[in-house]
């Protein structure tokens with residue numbers, strides 16, 4: 001990382017409970033920043049160093065103003081004219097009595113006097129009022145470059161009146177919703193930051209370039225994770241050598257259990273890597289805010305996650321893969337699912353219907369004596385699509401989830417089906433051929449390339 005001596009640094013300040021920490025969390029792409037409905041959650045100034053590889057900047061989360069009127073009164077005693085104001089603020093943070101009487105103001109003003117620029121946050125869904133003027137006045141007294149962000153927490157009702165007021169104090173005023181701002185909006189905000197301090201322009205331009213590149217890289221890495229997962233899940237067999245046929249028979253259940261566990265763990269491992277790739281690891285651990293797709297072996301869900309019957313029929317025309325009975329098997333559980341598809345499937349029964357029938361189990365006699373009990377692989381032609389559908393769904397959630405947003409996400413099992421509909425015919429044919437190879441335990445040679453066209457073909461609106 002190359003932080004210049006005069007590091008680009010921004011302190012996010014404002015009234016308590018206006019989304020300051022949320023803004024830090026989303027911009028820092030860090031879901032460990034404390035965000036809460038409780039006013040006064042942030043009690044210290046916490047610095048977050050954002051390192052994008054070739055550049056970086058600092059974001060400082062601060063406690064909200066608690067007694068701005070009294071603090072301004074104190075300051076006014078110390079400065080008779082404008083040229084003395086910034087020195088008065090410095091005296092305020094150095095003063096022991098002020099440190100006792102105004103701990104929050106001292107903590108939030110300190111980073112500003114150390115060189116950070118001001119990002120002043122207000123809530124555009126609450127009316128403007130004179131009670132904000134004391135804190136805006138104090139911020140002006142610091143003499144630091146500043147920008148105001150209107151966070152429309154519940155709605156945009158008062159955005160216009162806020163703009164009128166803020167423009168009196170801040171050169172740049174913009175609306176920014178940390179929960180919803182998509183990646184492009186986040187980049188625009190970073191670009192706006194660079195207007196605050198000419199010295200920081202190059203660094204921030206590099207940060208924007210780095211982040212853009214990172215997003216493309218994340219996609220590539222996600223595709224590689226999925227191609228490895230597909231190959232592993234479609235090929236995996238659990239087998240054990242025993243002496244007699246009877247022993248092999250009695251081993252079946254255990255092998256099936258181990259097999260299912262291995263498969264489920266392998267998928268979970270890929271999901272965890274995907275969360276880490278998007279720096280959403282904390283989210284899942286702390287609040288289970290990331291909702292994984294339901295159990296892989298809940299075959300009632302296969303119809304939902306994989307292809308539907310119409311699509312499978314289209315595959316059969318394209319690749320000659322399926323016919324009659326095979327098609328019915330591929331939509332395992334469809335008769336149970338018809339009523340549930342379309343609505344929310346959260347909390348849907350997760351019975352393990354038929355999981356043992358999906359992976360073949362067999363007993364082979366060995367040439368040199370003894371027997372081999374074998375569980376797997378799953379040859380169901382819809383299985384690779386199920387794996388892709390589940391992974392793609394989680395990918396879409398993570399990609400669009402801002403780090404300030406700690407809520408649960410809604411399931412959308414239609415992602416894969418919609419994506420395939422949007423693919424060029426030639427591309428979807430290649431995808432179907434790959435899936436056929438996978439379901440037959442062959443090597444799918446251009447899997448990464450095919451998945452790339454699936455991931456990038458179109459963006460489904462989130």
Ligand SMILES: Nc1nc2c(ncn2[C@@H]2O[C@H](COP(=O)(O)OP(=O)(O)OP(=O)(O)O)[C@@H](O)[C@H]2O)c(=O)[nH]1
Pocket residue numbers: 015016017018019020021022023034035036037038039040041042043062063064151152153154177178179180
């Ligand atoms: N719906 C919605 N909620 C928001 C938004 N921004 C913040 N919140 C919520 O508002 C509450 C306060 O957000 P924080 O980011 O903790 O606010 P803060 O200004 O850091 O608060 P203190 O540290 O207590 O001063 C949290 O429950 C957030 O989830 C927003 O844009 N939309």
Ligand SMILES: [Mg+2]
Pocket residue numbers: 020021022034035041042061062
């Ligand atoms: Mg906070």
